[in-house]
Amino acid sequence: MSEDYKQEIRNLELFTAMDEANFRALVRGAYVQNFPPRIDLIHENDPPDFLHVILSGSVDLFSVWNGRETSMATVRPVSTFILAASVRNLPYLMSARTLEKSRIALIPSQDVREVFARDSAFAQAIVAELAQCYRSVVKNAKDLKLRTSFERLANYLLRQQERTGDVAFDLAMEKRRLASFLGMTPENLSRAFKGLEPHGVKVDGSRIVICDLAELTRYAKPNPLIDDYAT
Amino acid sequence: MSEDYKQEIRNLELFTAMDEANFRALVRGAYVQNFPPRIDLIHENDPPDFLHVILSGSVDLFSVWNGRETSMATVRPVSTFILAASVRNLPYLMSARTLEKSRIALIPSQDVREVFARDSAFAQAIVAELAQCYRSVVKNAKDLKLRTSFERLANYLLRQQERTGDVAFDLAMEKRRLASFLGMTPENLSRAFKGLEPHGVKVDGSRIVICDLAELTRYAKPNPLIDDYAT
DNA sequence: AGGCCCGCTTGATAAATGTCAACTTTGCGA
DNA sequence: TCGCAAAGTTGACATTTATCAAGCGGGCCT
Structure with a gap:
């Protein structure tokens, strides 16, 4: 793995405070891979071989049951996913696939668990x-x-407005x-957009304008x- | 706090491995309180003053929005709740109330954070x-x-069957x-029970019999x- | 024992959401 | 530029779920 990538990972909140030697040990066995769009990275129920760090692109976490599928979250750079499965060494609860061309670092879970045990x-x-992730899912529930x-949908749009700082966004x-x-x-989403028009939302393709915040x-x-x- | 209570808490997975001196520091500022049924213990958005450990009874975690209320989980002895809020020092996301007469230990969150920082x-x-809690909520979602x-409902009944080890349970x-x-x-729950009758569920009050597992x-x-x- | 409160059930109805099919739009590659 | 495939939209309809109102029934207090 190049020093650039290592530095990028090191800058993640998860890795900034840890001991340098331990960080080196962690990334020693890691590698970075490029994936095309719509590639399955992880299948739910697989053993958690790697902690994934997304460096560029975006990844969809989703789940399947009885022929139905639902998207649980989108992961964007620079952050990790499937940390809980890695540290507990339990099967993934969600599948993951790239949404676009993505560069992802893979850190062996075994190393994560070993280093985590000795680096406070x-x-x-x-x-x-983990506390952050937990709270996110609770909010989602x-x-x-x-x-x-x-x-x-209305609240999602408000969150996007907040995030972009603009009443118009894609x-x-x-x-x-x-x-x-x-x-x-x-x-139903189509109808929901229609239903929000009287409440100050204008939609044109993927362009959203909140004209009455x-x-x-x-x-x-x-x-x-x-x-x-x-x- | 009595030695008995301390021992009960100490036996929790969360506290067994930690250093004895640190555990003592943790419970020094803690106290145990008895609560009658239907008492509000925690209101969502409150600052997380205490980590709660339920020693007996049961507690409902619930949330409210726009006049609607939903039950998120039931906590039973011996386990803790609102750990994520305590360690991150962020407001509670859920409210808590006793369901029955309950004995609960309150450990100052400040102490939890201090001890956690020095006891690996x-x-x-x-x-x-936390990883366990996170995975539970993901499953729930x-x-x-x-x-x-x-x-x-059908899967809930199967889980109860699994838990009790009996096809008949309350x-x-x-x-x-x-x-x-x-x-x-x-x-709708009433109708769901009716709807499961053809699928091997018999209901009499709170008595459930799965007659065709x-x-x-x-x-x-x-x-x-x-x-x-x-x- | 009587009566009342509360949780549960039931039926009728309404609202929310999903399904299916047809049509329109968009983006992209030949 | 054309044409196709896929995404998005729309309308009709079905299913799921909630709401409202009424009635039932058990627990509990006096």
Whole structure:
């Protein structure tokens, strides 16, 4: 692995505080790979051989049951995924596939577990990361259980508005994947966009304009305990 | 706090491996309290003053948004809750109330964070616990997104069957709470029980008998990656 | 024992969401 | 530039789920 990549990984919150020698040990067995779009990286139920770090591109985490499929999250650079499975050495709960051309570092889970056992700074960083992940999924579960699909979309749009800092933005993913992520069908997403028009949302292809932020906020009733990614 | 309580807490997986002196420091500022049924212990968005350890009784974790309420989990002895908020020092995402008379130990979060920073065995135990919690919520989200309410109930019953080791058992909670936990209304739960009768489920009050386990299994299609609590 | 409260059930109805099929639009490669 | 494939949209309809109102029934207090 090149020094550039190592530095990029080192700059991740998960790896900044740890001991240099331990970090070297961690990346010694690691390697970086380029993947074309729509490649399966991980299949749920596989043993967690590698901790994945996405350096460029984007990855979809999804799950399947009984012929149905749902998108659980999108991972973007620079961050890791499937940390929980790696540290506990338990099978992946989600599958992963690239959405676009992506560069991904693979760190053997075995090494992660060994280093984590002896580097307390690393262990602390893992605690912080896992707590963060846990809270994200809890928020997601609250979103699903407490809101209708229209409300989920409205709040999603407000989060994007917040993230981009602009009332006009492009959707970060295909509508069909957004639908799956929000727990609905593509058809229903189409109707939800229509249904939000009276609440200040204009849609043209993947271009979104929130032309009445106050009204959309009134409708969506965003709540930090569901919608704030930071906390 | 009595030595008995301390020992009970010490036996929790979270606390067994840590240094004795650090454990003493942790429980020094802790205290045990008895609560009557239906008492609010924690309100979501409160700062995480205490890590809670439930010694007896049971506690409901729930969330509220826009006048709607949903039950997220039930905590039973002996285990902790709201660990993620404690270690990250971020507001609680869920509220908690006792379901019955309960004895609960309260450990100041400040102490948890301090000890966790210097006791690597404790940090490792926290990692294991958080990873476990994370995986549980992911499974819950998959359950919600991939299954209908009838299917969720069917799989819930199979999990109970597995847990008790008996095809006949009593529901562990009120039906109205079970409905909320499964993400449906009490009325719909009633109909779901009816709907499962042809699939081998007999209901009399809170008494459940799975009289055709094979048929219920065929209908429910349980999956370890959603339904196994252990992994 | 009587009566009342509360949880549960049931039926009727409405709302939310999914399915299917047809059509339109878009992006891309020949 | 054309034409195709895939994504998106739309309408009709089916299914799932929620809501509302009424009634049932057990537990519990007096």
